[in-house]
Amino acid sequence: MPPAAETVPDRGEGARTAKPDEHDDAKPDDANPEGAGAHRPGRAGRELARLRHSARLRAASGAAFLSCLVLCLGGALAGSHPFGPTTRNIVDHGQQYLPFHAYWRSLLLGDADGDLFLNWSSGFGSNFLGDYGTYLSSPFDLMVVLFPADRIELALYVITAAKITAAGGAMAALLLTLRRGPWPVAAVLGAAYALCGWTLNYGATVPMWLDGLLAFPLLCLVGEWARAGRRPVLGPLVVAVAWYANFYTAYMATVGAAVVLLVRLLTADGAGRRRLAGLLRAARAVLVGIGLAAPLVVVIFLATRVADPTPEVAFTAVAWTEVFARLLPATASVASPALFIGTPALALALTLPFNGAVAPRVRAAWTAAVCLVALSMQWEPTHLLWHAGASPNGIPYRQTFVLCGLLLMAAWLSIAQGLPRAPALLAAGALLAAMTYAARGSAVVDRWTYPAFAAALTLAVLAAAAVLLARLLARRCTGRLAVGARALPAAAVTLLVLAQAGETAVTAGRIEEQQLGKVAWAPRLGPWHEDMARATAREDAWPRHRTDPGEVPGGNDVLLVGGQGADYYSSLTSDTYSRTLSALGFGFYAKGRHPVGLDHPVTDALFSIGTRMRSRPSAPARTDEPPEATITTTRSAVPPLVTVRPDVRLSASGVRFGDSAFANQELLLGTQVxxxxxxxxxxxxxxxxxxxxxxxxxxxxxxxxxxxxxxxxxxxxxxxxxxxxxxxxxxxxxxxxxxxxxxxxxxxxxxxxxxxxxxxxxxxxxxVQEKLDSALRRLTVTGATAVRTTGHTLTAEVPAGSTGTAVIAVPRISGWSCAAGDAPHAPAQRYLGLLAVPLDGETTTVSCAFRPPGLRLGGALGALALLCLAAIGFRHRFLRRTTRVHPQCTSGSSDGN
Missing domain, CATH: 2.60.120 (Jelly Rolls)
Known part of the structure; x- marks a missing residue:
């Protein structure tokens, strides 16, 4: 863009021709406590800082608005909820995120059986704090309480849109921090980041990952503050919120922010000591921030160690032709990196290596960073580094949003001081044409890919032509022509917005349509779920016995409709739970991490399922209609949640499950049926x-x-x-x-x-039903006479003189402690995968409590990090006071912070 489009004073385009902007990259707007203009005296410096703050605010607001608008437009083009009848509940979106948000709403409003530590509904009792930290800990997820229970899908869409909107605004603000320039262009590029291919293909249906999309530009800002010695308290707090919201993608964002910080340090002027000080301040902010998030991060980490292991995945790099294809619009795949950022933005990014107006070391450093990050995604050792040492099941390129962000930063650095010269534009065009030609045979290319690409490229060329014409008229014309030339930059921005927004909206719509045809989906929530929720609520008798709602569309049934059942799908599903149910004849999906219910009288007795709901669908499930079903209720006499087994002595028990599910059921039941x-x-x-x-x-x-x-x-x-x-x-x-x-x-x-x-x-x-009935009567007579539960505790009264072992129909996952009578709690024992407490014939009560493993260690680390943060804040405040009293110390205060 020419200087006429700038919103803040700058050196102008003439300075570009005299000398490359070598030092501009070394001085961010936040280079000192008073802003970039603080070195200027009095009112002028404050006015310049105010203008730059205003430009950031405008860019962030514009990017947020454009991101939200285009996202909704893409949904409208696809006809998906809430803009059409088609479901968005594909794979984990319908099986995990939607049910977990429904349960989160119930918990926040006090309607759930458990609390933040324990979920009594799913998996016969599961570690909810781990699931909370994995799926629900983003501050945005609190918005779910603003919606009624029958509008959870809308709530999740609004949460998704809010995260994407915030990511666009944060990136736009970061771009103007990296270098001054026209805020409308920063807004367009910020929106391009928020709606990159990674977001449209992965993040929009895996909402928890979107916190990493937002974290990346925020963590880059933390790096900028660290370079300048500013905001030593806010920086760690931003890191803490990012890691608390979703530590998995926050880790990737932190690695990406480290790459950006290293590039900024390498391209900055100043002594090596100053650069080292900035690097150390950034490391301090990250360590303290992670420490503040440790109470949750440690719990999740330990929960993953006892989760059902998924088969190891051998990483295989995708062909480069596929990588080039994913830069194009309307492509969708889970096997290759979703790198689409919009054709105009990509073309601008490709101009950076050839843009002589940018300092050589800046061009070289940023080009090298982009290329090395791209290569790191294709090499197994660095692939494992991006994913914290474990190659993920499913989508292998989960870190792609970082590369998208780097491409957009490159685009901004090339355009911020004006449209690149013709040689750079022609070289970028040739490179873009070569990549597009190489991708022509890819299987991911859609029928809309090349038409959308051509339309966006045409509009981008027209925008560039408008800028070049404005430049020409401004130099050679006077009077009315010169005045008219001033409107051309606005026209260029309008064309740029149309190109980016139109191509992105088409891409969003086509990706949604393609996903429904390629992956598993669940219908929208509808009368089936609503009727089942009402029926389950009427029958619920917890903890006297469990009420299992059976299968409803989507999975994780009890989270959606209430009750207490086996169905449970989480990345943290306990290995103990999964193996126990598998041995008893239950089924599972997702390689063991999604056990499903079993409609069987023996297992109903084992897990005290006294009421079972069954559904008969009215019609086959459709993508564009809510499901309906006829619901029936069956009540059965079952033993209580706590039974007494006089014949079981845990100290001498060497029993193990065998290879027959029928024999295993009898073993746990205690009799042959x-x-x-x-x-x-x-x-x-x-x-x-x-x-x-x-x-x-x-x-x-x-x-x-x-x-x-x-x-x-x-x-x-x-x-x-x-x-x-x-x-x-x-x-x-x-x-x-x-x-x-x-x-x-x-x-x-x-x-x-x-x-x-x-x-x-x-x-x-x-x-043989007679044998089963006899066993049930015996277990009921000798079982607990009363069972009480709170959020994460269970207490049962057993008949006087009970000996042997109290077997509790709750999986013995890590974190349980139990005791008989008034004895102190100790780590719970297990009997064939369930909680077990030895009885001595004298005690008449059994109690158990659950505390998520790692909570104490995480709390201790968090407390230590809080003390460090307080010390940092105190030192910063002391240095500021010293600076006011002794102004001659100002030059040393920046590095000292």
């Missing part, structure tokens, strides 16, 4: 058909268990039952095939989806 199928025989027929024959007691319930099997199984004369196993990702649950006929003869036809059916050694169990 299945009749072993006599003469079980397997006959493999032609194709993928296998026949199982056996004899069972007449009237027994026939159950089929084959966790790795995918296909159908049918008892003779009964309709087939579907099984969808596929280890290691999916484990099929145990399912009933019907009742054994009066003859006692069992014939099961098993049809595999492909190949020979994968069946365990004992795939069939015949449940």
């Amino acid at each position: 299945y009749a072993t199928p006599a003469g079980l025989r397997r006959t493999d027929g032609s194709g993928s058909v296998t026949t199982l024959t056996a004899s069972c007691p007449a009237g027994a319930r026939l159950w089929f268990w084959a966790p790795a099997f995918k296909g159908t199984a049918a008892l003779a004369g009964r309709p087939p039952v579907d099984f969808a196993g596929g280890l290691p990702s999916v484990q099929g649950p145990m399912r009933s095939l019907g009742t054994v006929p009066a003859s006692g003869s069992v014939r099961i036809e098993v049809r595999a989806a492909e190949g020979t059916p994968a069946l365990p050694r004992q795939p069939v169990g015949c449940l």
Whole structure:
């Protein structure tokens, strides 16, 4: 942009031709306590600082508004909620973030069974503080209480939009801190960052990652403050909020901010001691900030160590043609980096290496930083560094937002002092054409990719032409033509906005449409969920017994509709919990991190599920209609949550689960309830058909268990039952095939989806109801007479004289402590994956309490960091007072801070 478009005084374009702006990059606007203009005396310096602050505010506001507007426009083009009927609940958005926000709202309003430490609803009792820190700890997530319970989807969309909007504003403010320039262009580039391909393809449906998108420019600002010796207290607080909101992407943002800081230090004027001091101040801010967030970060870290492990992933770099393709609009993939920032912004970034108006060392440093970060994403050791040492399952390029931010900083540094000269524009155009041509055969290229690219490039060329024409008229014309030339920069900005906004809106809409066709989705919340929530609330009898709502669309059912069940999907799902349920015949998704409920009378008894809700969908699920279903309620007599097992002595217990889910259920129940199928025989027929024959007691319930099997199984004369196993990702649950006929003869036809059916050694169990009823009566009579729970504690009264072991139907995850009677609490013992407390015949009460592991250590680190922050603040205040009393000390105060 020419100087006419600037909003603050600057050296003008003439200075560019005389000497490259070598020193401008070394002096940020915040270079000293009074702003960039503080070296100027009196009113002039204060006025200049005010103008620059006003420019930042305008740029941030403009970027925020443009980001929100384009995001909504993209949703409208896709017809997705809340601008259309189509669901946005793809993969984890519908299975994790939406349910967790629904539960978070209930907890904040006092309607949940648990508290911030423990979630009694999911997973039969799970570590909620870890889940809170993973999914819900962003300050933006508190907005969920502003919406009614039946508008959770709208609440989550508003939270998502607010994070994206804030990220755009923060980047625009950062750009004007890095270098002075026209605020409208900074606003456009800030919006381009907020709506980069990473946001549209990943972040918009994984809202917790958006906190990292916002954290990156904020942490870069912390680096600028550290360079200048300013805001020593605010800096660590910003770091703390970033790590508290989402430590995972905050880690990536911190690495990216470190890259930016190193580039700024390398390109700055001044002595090496001054640079080192700035680096040390930045390191101090990061360490103190992380320490302040430690009470939550340590809890999450320890929870990940006991989480169900996912299979190791070997990183494979994607072809560079795919990387180039992801720079183009309307491309979507989870296997390659989503680098789209808009064609005009990309073209400007590509001009930096060739822009002679920028100092050579600045060009070289920023170009090297962008290239090295891009290369680091393709090399396994640095790929692991970006992801804290563990290659992630699913999306491998989660750090892409950092590279998008660096590209936009490069674009800003090249345009801030005016449109680059023709040689730089032509060189960038040639480079852009080469990358676009190389990407032509990529599978991610959409039918809208090249039309959108061409339209945006055309508008960008027209914008550049308007600037060049204004420059020409300003030099050669006077009078009316010169006055008219002043309108051309505004026209150029308008064309730039249209190019960026239009291309981004089309990209957002196309990505949403493509995702629905490529990945798993869940329908929008609707009458099914609302009816189930009301029915569950009517039946809820916790903690007398559990009420399981069964399956509703989306997963994490109890978080959406209430009750207490097995369904639970989290990155922190305990390995103990997952293995226990798998051994008992439950199924799972997501490689074990999403156990799902099992509709079975034995497991209902084991986990005290006294009321079970079942749903019959009215129609197949659709992407554009809320689901409906008919709901039925079944009540059963089950033992209490705490049962007494006189025959179990924990000190001598060496029992372990075996390889049969039927035997494991009996082991935990304490009695035999299945009749072993006599003469079980397997006959493999032609194709993928296998026949199982056996004899069972007449009237027994026939159950089929084959966790790795995918296909159908049918008892003779009964309709087939579907099984969808596929280890290691999916484990099929145990399912009933019907009742054994009066003859006692069992014939099961098993049809595999492909190949020979994968069946365990004992795939069939015949449940004898009389035996189960007898076991339930015994456990009920000897079980707890009363059970009480609070947010994270459980107390039970057991019959006088009880001996053996009290078995509590709660998974023994890390953090539980228990005691019998008045004895002090000690780490809880376990019996086959559940909480267990030894009884001596004298005590009549059992109590347990949950404290998330790492809370004490994190609290201690947080307290230490708070003391350090107080000391830093006290020292800064002391130095400021000293400076006022002894002005001659001013020159040393900056480095001292």
